[in-house]
Amino acid sequence: MVVVLEKNIPDKKLENIVRHLEDFGFAVHKSTGVQQIILGAIGVKPDFDTRKVKILDGVAEVYRITEPFKLASRTFKNDDTIIKVKDISFGGNDVVVMAGPCSVESEKQIFTIAEIVAKAGAKILRGGAFKPRTSPYSFQGLGEEGLKLLRKAADEYSLLVITEVMEIGQIPLIEQYTDIFQIGARNMQNFPLLIEMGRASKPVMLKRGLAATVEDWLMSAEYILSNGNMNVMLCERGIRTFETYTRNTFDLSAIPVVQKRSHLPVIADPSHATGLRDKVIPMARAAIAAGANGLMVEVHNDPDNALSDGPQALIPEQFTELMSQARKIAEVIGKRII
Ligand code: PEP
Ligand code: MN
DSSP states (O other), X not given: OEXXXXXXXXXXXXXXXXXXXXXXXXXXXXXXXXXXXXEEEEOOOTXXXXXXXXXXXXXXXXXXXXXXXXXXXXXXXXXXXXEEETTEEEBTTEEEEEEEOSBOOOHHHHHXXXXXXXXXXXXXXXXXXXXXXXXXXXXXXXXXXXXXXXXHHHHHTTOEEEEEOOSGGGHHXXXXXXXXXXXXXXXXXXXXXXXXXXXXXXXXXXXXXXXXXXHXXXXXXXXXXXXXXXXXXXXXXXXXXXXXXXXXXXXXXXXXXXXXXBOSOEEEOHHHHHOSHHHHHHHHHHHHHTTOSEEEEEXXXXXXXXXXXXXXXXXXXXXXXHHHHXXXXXXHTTOEEO
């Protein structure tokens, strides 16, 4: 931690700051400039609250050098994490496409969509059986029936399954049907759920919270990793800003920002990020160009009558077009859509 002191600080204030830093357990190195003194505090623990130093009289700025997350960081593990789910690898040079409806609605619906996305080249079928809806009056998902249909449809078309888990009590049930657990944006800081995900036997895709900083997001990943599950991927799905012309604001720069600091794969979800069907293809292209390790895209055969998120669902022809464009973009940056 670097502590920048106010200009021309009186000796008394300086001594007080140094004493506090030593009491907190740091070794202190002083470097004196013409007008300003900078203190290096060595030995910052991940849980140290830098505000304890910021509020000391005479302190101008405090910079943390070590990251508060450990297992998620490149300092801990420099090589990209490759998550193997059956014959699919997340991370590295492959770009994995996960596609399907927002919610599983019926046997006919999920089988129709599974066939479409499989034919177009997706490898993983998405679909919610337990839905975190903003309104309690909206469709909440088919529950276990939805899980069964999702699994059956995925198996029929040789796809893997990803589906959302909303609370601890659902884990044993969902684990029987899914290949990857999805933690939704609204649950990114549901810490008891993250801890249990750390004990789960299957990989987890952790969506970024609606108003979460990259650091908040990585700290949530840290909860899962530190409880034993090293197969964590992150998903950028847009954040809340002042902009109203899209559902959320797609924070594309989060992709390279996270990849620089963390070894975990990063997936992009242009569907929830934009909320509008006609914005999904351009932003999916951009996400691949920015280095995303995968895409999650909502697709529906009859979006006008979808029970959730119809306006952002691609129609089948659009999804096929997206796949063809995605392959070309991936090639340009030395990757491939698998
Ligand atoms: C979803 O994937 O359907 C979903 C609810 O996403 P998010 O948690 O990103 O809103
Ligand atoms: Mn959705």
